[in-house]
Amino acid sequence: xxxxxxxxxRLMLAALSLWLVxxxxxxxxxxxVPIFYADAVDILAADVSHNDPQRAAELRTEYGxxxxxxxxxxxxxxxxxxxxxxxxxxxxxxxRTVAAELKDRLPVSLELGLIGLTSGLLVAxxxxxxxxxxxxxxxxxxxxxxxxxxxxxxxxxxxxxxITLGSIWYNWAPxxxxxxxxxxxxxVAHLKIMWLPALLxxxxxxxxxxxxxxxxxxxxxxxxxxxxxxxKGLTERTVIVRHAxxxxxxxxxxxxGLSLPGLIAGTAIFESIFTLPGMGQxxxxxxxxxxxxxxxxxxxxxxxLIVMANLAVDLSYPFLDRRIKY
Amino acid sequence: xxxxxxxxxxxxxxxxPSDRPLPLRMVYALARFARRKPLGFVGLLMVFxxxxxxxxxxxxxPYAANKQNIRHSLEGSSSAHWLGxxxxxxxxxxxxxxGARISITVGFGAVAIGATGAxxxxxxSGYFGGTFDKIVQRFVDAWxxxxxxxxxxxxxxxxxRMPNVNIxxxxxxxxxxxxxxxxxxxxxxxxxxxxxxxxxxAAESMGAGHTRIMLRCILPNVFPLMLVNATVGxxxxxxxxxxxxxxxFGPVGQPSWGQMLSxxxxxxxxxxxxxxxxxxxFIGAAVFGFxxxxxxLRDVLDPRxxx
Numbered sequence: 001x002x003x004x005x006x007x008x009x010r011l012m013l014a015a016l017s018l019w020l021v022x023x024x025x026x027x028x029x030x031x032x033v034p035i036f037y038a039d040a041v042d043i044l045a046a047d048v049s050h051n052d053p054q055r056a057a058e059l060r061t062e063y064g065x066x067x068x069x070x071x072x073x074x075x076x077x078x079x080x081x082x083x084x085x086x087x088x089x090x091x092x093x094x095x096r097t098v099a100a101e102l103k104d105r106l107p108v109s110l111e112l113g114l115i116g117l118t119s120g121l122l123v124a125x126x127x128x129x130x131x132x133x134x135x136x137x138x139x140x141x142x143x144x145x146x147x148x149x150x151x152x153x154x155x156x157x158x159x160x161x162x163i164t165l166g167s168i169w170y171n172w173a174p175x176x177x178x179x180x181x182x183x184x185x186x187x188v189a190h191l192k193i194m195w196l197p198a199l200l201x202x203x204x205x206x207x208x209x210x211x212x213x214x215x216x217x218x219x220x221x222x223x224x225x226x227x228x229x230x231x232k233g234l235t236e237r238t239v240i241v242r243h244a245x246x247x248x249x250x251x252x253x254x255x256x257g258l259s260l261p262g263l264i265a266g267t268a269i270f271e272s273i274f275t276l277p278g279m280g281q282x283x284x285x286x287x288x289x290x291x292x293x294x295x296x297x298x299x300x301x302x303x304x305l306i307v308m309a310n311l312a313v314d315l316s317y318p319f320l321d322r323r324i325k326y
Numbered sequence: 327x328x329x330x331x332x333x334x335x336x337x338x339x340x341x342x343p344s345d346r347p348l349p350l351r352m353v354y355a356l357a358r359f360a361r362r363k364p365l366g367f368v369g370l371l372m373v374f375x376x377x378x379x380x381x382x383x384x385x386x387x388p389y390a391a392n393k394q395n396i397r398h399s400l401e402g403s404s405s406a407h408w409l410g411x412x413x414x415x416x417x418x419x420x421x422x423x424x425g426a427r428i429s430i431t432v433g434f435g436a437v438a439i440g441a442t443g444a445x446x447x448x449x450x451s452g453y454f455g456g457t458f459d460k461i462v463q464r465f466v467d468a469w470x471x472x473x474x475x476x477x478x479x480x481x482x483x484x485x486x487r488m489p490n491v492n493i494x495x496x497x498x499x500x501x502x503x504x505x506x507x508x509x510x511x512x513x514x515x516x517x518x519x520x521x522x523x524x525x526x527x528a529a530e531s532m533g534a535g536h537t538r539i540m541l542r543c544i545l546p547n548v549f550p551l552m553l554v555n556a557t558v559g560x561x562x563x564x565x566x567x568x569x570x571x572x573x574x575f576g577p578v579g580q581p582s583w584g585q586m587l588s589x590x591x592x593x594x595x596x597x598x599x600x601x602x603x604x605x606x607x608f609i610g611a612a613v614f615g616f617x618x619x620x621x622x623l624r625d626v627l628d629p630r631x632x633x
Contacts, residue, residue, distance in 0.1 A: 013464065013467055013468075014471075016464060016467075016468055017467065017468035017471040017472075020465070020468040020469070020472075021468070021471075021472055024472070024477070025477070025480070028477070028480070028481060029480070029484070033481070033484055033485065040484075042488070043484075043487050043488055043489075148614070148617065148618065149610070149614060151613075151617065152561065152609075152610045152611075152613035152614035152617055153606065153609070153610040153613070153614075154565055154568055154569065154572070154584075154606065154609055154610075156569065156572055156587075157587060157602075157605075157606030157609065157610070160587065160591060160592065160595075160602050160606070161602065161603070161606065163595065164595045164596070164599050164602050164603075165599070167595070167596060168596060168599060261472075261473050261474055261475065261476075262475075264473055264475075264476065265473070265474070265475030265476060265479075265569075268475070268476065268479060268573075269569060269572070269573065272573060283476065283479060283480070284479060284483070284573060287479060287480055287483030287484060287575075288483060288487075288574075290484065290487075295480055298476075299473070299476055299477065299480055302473040302476045303471070303472060303473055303476075306471055306472075306473050307471050310471055
């Protein structure tokens with residue numbers, strides 16, 4: 001029953017992480033920022049250069065802003081209590097519930113992230129293996145330099161380059177989300193909009209993955225069991241695919257887990273560039289509108305996704321590698 | 327002090343490399359680094375060039391960063407404006423040179439906070455061990471699981487809207503604090519091995535206190551690791567700053583690469599594609615320089631990779 005204990009331990013850790021995230025986000029938004037900087041109402045007042053203490057006080061109640069510790073505590077309890085009943089809060093800006101927005105937006109972001117990750121892996125694994133097999137010869141140098149450069153250049157710059165150069169040279173521009181179609185309404189139009197941002201999201205993480213695949217592959221190819229497999233007379237192809245790769249890829253799962261925050265951040269940026277109605281765009285928009293309940297709950301949803309993905313990675317080890325025992 | 331002896335030919339020779347004066351030792355160390363890690367040395371040169379540009383921007387840049395000249399807006403490359411001008415007729419090259427200041431300030435500032443915090447957290451947690459270490463490490467777990475850029479977007483998105491706020495300082499603090507957790511792990515694991523070393527035991531037997539051991543025995547030994555973490559982290563911080571500026575949550579009033587790319591670059595995409603191309607190249611070159619230098623430094627300094 002060691003596995004059961006391990007699972008339980010991981011679950012408790014995930015819950016602890018999420019709880020800490022709620023504390024940090026809440027304290028950041030409602031305590032640290034108002035104390036050291038200013039709160040939403042101050043900003044609104046500065047924006048319209050209008051200072052009316054009475055109206056400001058009214059707005060503060062409307063926004064649920066308060067510097068009174070008991071007030072803050074009860075707000076926090078309300079928020080957390082709401083989450084357990086499926087109530088993630090309501091937007092101050094347009095009165096829509098966060099839960100309703102999530103129902104539309106979460107699938108878009110998840111789709112972007114999943115296509116991005118899958119395509120990134122489909123590129124990174126074969127190229128990483130190839131670079132390892134040709135170690136220190138020109139294909140290796142070539143692939144590694146390309147991927148090091150890819151890691152240095154911001155992904156959003158590549159996106160802008162494709163949009164700019166495509167429109168100048170080929171008079172082609174990717175369709176932007178202004179004419180966004182949901183997959184259930186018009187799958188073809190949907191994919192036409194989604195394919196480019198999805199591939200671009202996977203590009204930057206794939207560089208790190210390719211480098212780790214190469215290192216792991218080099219490590220594994222030196223092992224005794226690879227020599228044994230070769231001396232049994234197996235073809236090189238079987239040795240690589242059945243013996244080497246399967247073992248080289250276990251640590252890669254960890255790196256996938258580590259690259260998820262980047263992937264999720266990527267959706268935030270690419271959704272803004274391509275104006276796709278996903279979670280990232282929701283967050284950026286709610287931050288510019290100072291929509292406190294939405295900011296709080298979107299942060300929590302992002303944290304939830306990352307924590308769950310890490311949990312899945314941790315729990316997959318015992319199945320991927322039988323030598324690991326808990 | 328017989329460090330220098332006169333050779334038969336009448337010139338000064340040093341008896342051993344360690345007798346050389348410090349500046350000369352540094353030159354030799356640099357030459358050795360260049361020989362062993364040519365690519366890393368190229369990265370170091372790029373880093374130096376960037377720091378030079380940032381410090382001497384007013385002297386190097388041909389124009390002031392915000393000098394407008396509407397009659398010369400959106401021009402292409404010319405001898406007067408090497409990389410052309412933007413929509414307000416400002417010189418793009420000058421703005422890129424001044425933009426290095428934000429990247430360098432934010433990069434070094436955030437990394438300094440991150441490295442110091444990580445050293446304190448990693449050393450204290452690893453050195454004392456036990457239940458204390460276990461509790462601290464669970465918090466570090468949670469800290470690492472946080473969506474780094476999402477929290478940054480949230481914090482900077484609000485702070486950058488506020489009047490009279492030092493946005494650069496806020497950026498440095500936020501990124502520094504968020505990056506503590508990750509590198510404290512590496513330092514802690516190094517501290518765990520160091521704790522059993524003979525020199526720590528020797529210091530203990532001479533009656534040295536915890537503070538003294540941590541500062542005099544452990545800190546100097548994790549310092550190379552801190553340096554490696556910081557260098558490797560710099561590229562990431564510069565990228566994150568560019569991302570935030572790109573989203574419009576960065577410093578305002580002074581040029582930064584991400585903001586140039588997003589505001590001017592996207593607006594005049596077709597008329598002047600250079601406005602989008604050059605900032606990206608500068609970001610890429612800076613991050614590339616720090617990355618390859620950091621990788622080489624890791625090979626040389628990281629005790630776990632030493633063979």
